[in-house]
Amino acid sequence: MEIEILTIEYGSKEYFDTLTLRNEVFRKPYGLDIKDDNLEEDKDMYMYGVYIEDQLIGTVFLKEKNKDTAQIKTLAILEEFRGIGLGIYIMKFIEDIARKKGYTKAFLTGRVYARSFYNKLGYKAISEPFDYKAIPHIEMKKTL
Template sequence: MHFIQVTTKEQLQEAFKIRFTVFVDEQGVDAAHELDDFDSLGSTAIHLILVDNEKTIGAARLRFINDCAKMERICVLAEYRKGGVGRLIMTGLENIARDKQMTFAKLHGQTQAEGFYNKLGYEKSSDIFFEEGIPHIEMKKTL
Protein backbone atom coordinates (compact mmCIF):
# COMPACT_ATOMS: atom_id res chain seq x y z
CA MET A 1 0.00 0.00 0.00
CA HIS A 2 1.13 3.52 -0.68
CA PHE A 3 -0.15 7.09 -0.46
CA ILE A 4 -0.50 9.40 -3.38
CA GLN A 5 -0.86 13.11 -2.79
CA VAL A 6 -3.39 14.05 -5.45
CA THR A 7 -2.02 16.19 -8.27
CA THR A 8 -4.13 15.16 -11.27
CA LYS A 9 -7.82 15.27 -12.15
CA GLU A 10 -7.79 11.48 -12.51
CA GLN A 11 -6.44 11.00 -8.98
CA LEU A 12 -8.98 13.48 -7.62
CA GLN A 13 -11.76 11.52 -9.34
CA GLU A 14 -10.47 8.36 -7.60
CA ALA A 15 -10.75 10.15 -4.24
CA PHE A 16 -14.28 11.26 -5.08
CA LYS A 17 -15.23 7.73 -6.13
CA ILE A 18 -14.20 6.38 -2.71
CA ARG A 19 -15.96 9.22 -0.88
CA PHE A 20 -19.20 8.70 -2.79
CA THR A 21 -19.09 4.95 -2.19
CA VAL A 22 -18.64 5.40 1.56
CA PHE A 23 -20.54 8.57 2.37
CA VAL A 24 -23.30 8.69 -0.26
CA ASP A 25 -23.96 5.03 -1.09
CA GLU A 26 -23.31 3.48 2.35
CA GLN A 27 -24.25 6.28 4.73
CA GLY A 28 -26.91 8.12 2.80
CA VAL A 29 -25.26 11.54 2.60
CA ASP A 30 -26.92 13.72 -0.04
CA ALA A 31 -24.66 13.58 -3.13
CA ALA A 32 -25.22 17.31 -3.67
CA HIS A 33 -23.55 17.99 -0.31
CA GLU A 34 -20.49 15.75 -0.64
CA LEU A 35 -18.34 18.11 -2.72
CA ASP A 36 -17.55 21.69 -1.76
CA ASP A 37 -15.20 24.59 -2.56
CA PHE A 38 -12.18 22.65 -1.26
CA ASP A 39 -12.65 19.83 -3.77
CA SER A 40 -10.63 21.11 -6.69
CA LEU A 41 -6.98 20.88 -7.61
CA GLY A 42 -6.62 24.64 -7.24
CA SER A 43 -8.00 24.78 -3.70
CA THR A 44 -5.95 25.09 -0.54
CA ALA A 45 -6.83 21.54 0.54
CA ILE A 46 -4.53 18.56 0.13
CA HIS A 47 -6.17 15.34 -1.02
CA LEU A 48 -4.68 11.90 -0.43
CA ILE A 49 -5.57 8.52 -1.81
CA LEU A 50 -4.36 5.18 -0.51
CA VAL A 51 -3.64 2.60 -3.18
CA ASP A 52 -3.26 -1.16 -2.77
CA ASN A 53 -2.00 -3.04 -5.85
CA GLU A 54 -3.24 -0.34 -8.25
CA LYS A 55 -6.66 -0.14 -6.53
CA THR A 56 -7.68 2.99 -4.66
CA ILE A 57 -9.05 1.86 -1.30
CA GLY A 58 -9.09 5.02 0.82
CA ALA A 59 -9.18 8.78 0.63
CA ALA A 60 -8.89 11.83 2.83
CA ARG A 61 -8.60 15.59 2.70
CA LEU A 62 -6.44 17.92 4.77
CA ARG A 63 -6.83 21.65 5.31
CA PHE A 64 -4.76 24.09 7.32
CA ILE A 65 -6.41 26.68 9.55
CA ASN A 66 -3.84 28.83 11.37
CA ASP A 67 -1.70 26.29 13.31
CA CYS A 68 -4.32 23.52 13.03
CA ALA A 69 -4.51 20.66 10.57
CA LYS A 70 -8.15 19.78 9.90
CA MET A 71 -8.53 16.16 8.81
CA GLU A 72 -11.60 15.71 6.62
CA ARG A 73 -13.45 13.19 4.45
CA ILE A 74 -11.50 10.25 5.85
CA CYS A 75 -12.86 7.05 4.34
CA VAL A 76 -11.92 3.47 3.50
CA LEU A 77 -13.78 0.96 1.33
CA ALA A 78 -15.74 -1.49 3.50
CA GLU A 79 -13.75 -4.57 2.52
CA TYR A 80 -10.49 -2.92 3.69
CA ARG A 81 -11.67 -1.71 7.09
CA LYS A 82 -10.40 -3.27 10.31
CA GLY A 83 -6.99 -4.03 8.82
CA GLY A 84 -5.11 -0.91 9.90
CA VAL A 85 -5.89 1.05 6.73
CA GLY A 86 -7.58 3.88 8.62
CA ARG A 87 -4.55 4.16 10.89
CA LEU A 88 -2.31 4.40 7.80
CA ILE A 89 -4.40 7.23 6.39
CA MET A 90 -4.32 9.13 9.68
CA THR A 91 -0.55 8.68 9.98
CA GLY A 92 -0.13 10.04 6.46
CA LEU A 93 -2.27 13.08 7.24
CA GLU A 94 -0.46 13.74 10.51
CA ASN A 95 2.96 13.47 8.84
CA ILE A 96 1.99 16.06 6.25
CA ALA A 97 0.64 18.31 9.02
CA ARG A 98 3.89 18.03 10.98
CA ASP A 99 5.88 18.82 7.83
CA LYS A 100 3.77 21.99 7.50
CA GLN A 101 4.62 22.91 11.13
CA MET A 102 1.08 22.43 12.44
CA THR A 103 0.89 22.14 16.23
CA PHE A 104 -2.38 20.27 16.52
CA ALA A 105 -4.94 18.37 14.47
CA LYS A 106 -8.70 18.28 14.68
CA LEU A 107 -11.47 16.42 12.97
CA HIS A 108 -15.21 15.99 13.03
CA GLY A 109 -15.50 12.28 13.68
CA GLN A 110 -18.63 10.23 13.48
CA THR A 111 -19.53 9.15 17.00
CA GLN A 112 -19.36 5.47 15.94
CA ALA A 113 -15.64 6.03 15.18
CA GLU A 114 -14.77 7.78 18.46
CA GLY A 115 -12.96 4.72 19.83
CA PHE A 116 -10.83 4.45 16.68
CA TYR A 117 -9.72 8.09 16.98
CA ASN A 118 -9.14 7.73 20.76
CA LYS A 119 -6.67 4.92 20.06
CA LEU A 120 -4.77 7.34 17.80
CA GLY A 121 -4.52 9.94 20.55
CA TYR A 122 -7.49 12.15 19.69
CA GLU A 123 -9.63 13.51 22.50
CA LYS A 124 -13.24 14.59 22.38
CA SER A 125 -13.53 18.39 22.38
CA SER A 126 -17.24 19.02 21.77
CA ASP A 127 -20.71 17.80 22.45
CA ILE A 128 -22.46 15.72 19.80
CA PHE A 129 -23.60 17.63 16.70
CA PHE A 130 -25.06 16.47 13.41
CA GLU A 131 -23.60 16.70 9.93
CA GLU A 132 -25.78 15.32 7.16
CA GLY A 133 -27.98 13.68 9.80
CA ILE A 134 -25.04 11.70 11.23
CA PRO A 135 -23.93 12.29 14.85
CA HIS A 136 -20.38 13.69 15.09
CA ILE A 137 -18.01 15.06 17.70
CA GLU A 138 -15.01 17.30 17.31
CA MET A 139 -11.77 15.65 18.37
CA LYS A 140 -8.29 17.15 18.78
CA LYS A 141 -4.74 15.93 19.11
CA THR A 142 -1.47 17.72 19.80
CA LEU A 143 1.06 17.00 17.08
Protein backbone atom coordinates in the same frame (compact mmCIF):
# COMPACT_ATOMS: atom_id res chain seq x y z
CA MET B 1 -0.06 -6.12 0.04
CA GLU B 2 1.76 -2.94 -0.99
CA ILE B 3 0.14 0.33 0.07
CA GLU B 4 0.86 3.55 -1.81
CA ILE B 5 -0.33 6.98 -0.72
CA LEU B 6 -0.22 9.45 -3.58
CA THR B 7 -0.95 13.15 -3.90
CA ILE B 8 -4.21 13.88 -5.72
CA GLU B 9 -4.50 17.02 -7.85
CA TYR B 10 -7.83 18.84 -7.76
CA GLY B 11 -9.78 18.31 -11.00
CA SER B 12 -7.70 15.31 -12.14
CA LYS B 13 -9.08 11.90 -13.08
CA GLU B 14 -7.83 10.66 -9.70
CA TYR B 15 -9.74 13.46 -7.96
CA PHE B 16 -12.95 12.33 -9.64
CA ASP B 17 -12.14 8.77 -8.54
CA THR B 18 -12.05 10.08 -4.95
CA LEU B 19 -15.55 11.49 -5.42
CA THR B 20 -16.83 8.04 -6.35
CA LEU B 21 -15.12 6.47 -3.33
CA ARG B 22 -16.28 9.21 -0.94
CA ASN B 23 -19.82 8.83 -2.23
CA GLU B 24 -19.70 5.06 -1.59
CA VAL B 25 -18.31 5.46 1.93
CA PHE B 26 -19.93 8.66 3.19
CA ARG B 27 -23.17 9.26 1.31
CA LYS B 28 -24.79 6.19 -0.30
CA PRO B 29 -25.21 4.27 2.99
CA TYR B 30 -27.43 7.14 4.17
CA GLY B 31 -29.39 7.62 0.94
CA LEU B 32 -27.39 10.74 0.06
CA ASP B 33 -25.32 11.70 -2.99
CA ILE B 34 -22.04 13.61 -2.98
CA LYS B 35 -23.23 15.49 -6.08
CA ASP B 36 -25.47 17.45 -3.70
CA ASP B 37 -22.46 18.67 -1.65
CA ASN B 38 -20.56 21.91 -2.16
CA LEU B 39 -17.02 20.64 -2.72
CA GLU B 40 -15.42 24.01 -3.48
CA GLU B 41 -13.07 23.74 -0.50
CA ASP B 42 -11.48 20.60 -1.97
CA LYS B 43 -9.37 22.80 -4.24
CA ASP B 44 -7.69 24.34 -1.17
CA MET B 45 -6.73 21.05 0.46
CA TYR B 46 -3.82 18.65 0.33
CA MET B 47 -5.49 15.50 -0.99
CA TYR B 48 -4.13 11.97 -0.84
CA GLY B 49 -5.34 8.73 -2.35
CA VAL B 50 -4.56 5.37 -0.77
CA TYR B 51 -3.89 2.63 -3.31
CA ILE B 52 -3.40 -1.12 -3.17
CA GLU B 53 -2.32 -2.67 -6.48
CA ASP B 54 -3.37 0.49 -8.39
CA GLN B 55 -6.87 0.40 -6.86
CA LEU B 56 -8.03 3.48 -4.95
CA ILE B 57 -9.20 2.12 -1.59
CA GLY B 58 -9.06 5.22 0.60
CA THR B 59 -8.60 8.97 0.93
CA VAL B 60 -7.42 11.50 3.46
CA PHE B 61 -7.28 15.29 3.09
CA LEU B 62 -5.54 18.05 5.05
CA LYS B 63 -6.17 21.77 5.25
CA GLU B 64 -5.16 24.63 7.50
CA LYS B 65 -7.62 25.43 10.26
CA ASN B 66 -5.35 28.14 11.69
CA LYS B 67 -1.60 28.79 11.82
CA ASP B 68 -1.05 26.13 14.51
CA THR B 69 -3.75 23.61 13.62
CA ALA B 70 -4.18 21.29 10.67
CA GLN B 71 -7.65 19.96 9.94
CA ILE B 72 -7.79 16.32 8.88
CA LYS B 73 -10.70 15.55 6.60
CA THR B 74 -12.18 12.83 4.49
CA LEU B 75 -10.58 9.74 6.01
CA ALA B 76 -12.46 7.20 3.91
CA ILE B 77 -11.65 3.51 3.43
CA LEU B 78 -13.67 1.07 1.35
CA GLU B 79 -15.48 -1.34 3.63
CA GLU B 80 -13.65 -4.44 2.40
CA PHE B 81 -10.33 -2.89 3.47
CA ARG B 82 -11.37 -1.90 7.00
CA GLY B 83 -10.24 -3.65 10.16
CA ILE B 84 -6.69 -4.42 9.00
CA GLY B 85 -4.91 -1.37 10.41
CA LEU B 86 -5.13 0.91 7.37
CA GLY B 87 -6.92 3.66 9.29
CA ILE B 88 -4.09 3.91 11.80
CA TYR B 89 -1.50 3.80 8.99
CA ILE B 90 -3.26 6.59 7.07
CA MET B 91 -3.73 8.76 10.17
CA LYS B 92 -0.04 8.45 11.08
CA PHE B 93 0.82 9.39 7.49
CA ILE B 94 -1.35 12.53 7.50
CA GLU B 95 -0.22 13.56 11.00
CA ASP B 96 3.40 13.33 9.79
CA ILE B 97 2.53 15.55 6.82
CA ALA B 98 0.93 18.06 9.22
CA ARG B 99 4.04 18.09 11.44
CA LYS B 100 6.31 18.61 8.41
CA LYS B 101 4.16 21.59 7.42
CA GLY B 102 4.75 23.09 10.88
CA TYR B 103 1.43 22.38 12.58
CA THR B 104 1.46 21.53 16.29
CA LYS B 105 -2.19 20.47 16.61
CA ALA B 106 -4.65 18.40 14.60
CA PHE B 107 -8.42 18.91 14.46
CA LEU B 108 -11.07 16.71 12.90
CA THR B 109 -14.80 16.24 12.73
CA GLY B 110 -15.53 12.53 12.90
CA ARG B 111 -18.54 10.33 13.01
CA VAL B 112 -19.54 9.46 16.55
CA TYR B 113 -19.27 5.72 15.84
CA ALA B 114 -15.53 6.25 15.05
CA ARG B 115 -14.83 8.11 18.30
CA SER B 116 -13.04 5.18 19.98
CA PHE B 117 -10.78 4.79 16.91
CA TYR B 118 -9.72 8.43 17.18
CA ASN B 119 -9.38 8.16 20.98
CA LYS B 120 -6.85 5.33 20.48
CA LEU B 121 -4.81 7.74 18.35
CA GLY B 122 -4.79 10.37 21.11
CA TYR B 123 -7.70 12.55 19.97
CA LYS B 124 -9.97 14.10 22.60
CA ALA B 125 -13.53 15.27 22.05
CA ILE B 126 -13.95 19.05 22.16
CA SER B 127 -17.65 19.19 21.33
CA GLU B 128 -20.87 17.47 22.11
CA PRO B 129 -22.24 15.22 19.35
CA PHE B 130 -24.12 17.06 16.60
CA ASP B 131 -25.80 16.07 13.37
CA TYR B 132 -24.15 16.76 10.03
CA LYS B 133 -26.28 15.58 7.11
CA ALA B 134 -28.40 13.73 9.70
CA ILE B 135 -25.36 11.69 10.84
CA PRO B 136 -24.00 12.15 14.41
CA HIS B 137 -20.54 13.75 14.41
CA ILE B 138 -18.12 15.04 17.03
CA GLU B 139 -15.19 17.48 16.91
CA MET B 140 -11.86 16.19 18.20
CA LYS B 141 -8.37 17.60 18.72
CA LYS B 142 -4.85 16.32 19.36
CA THR B 143 -1.42 17.80 20.03
CA LEU B 144 1.00 16.57 17.38
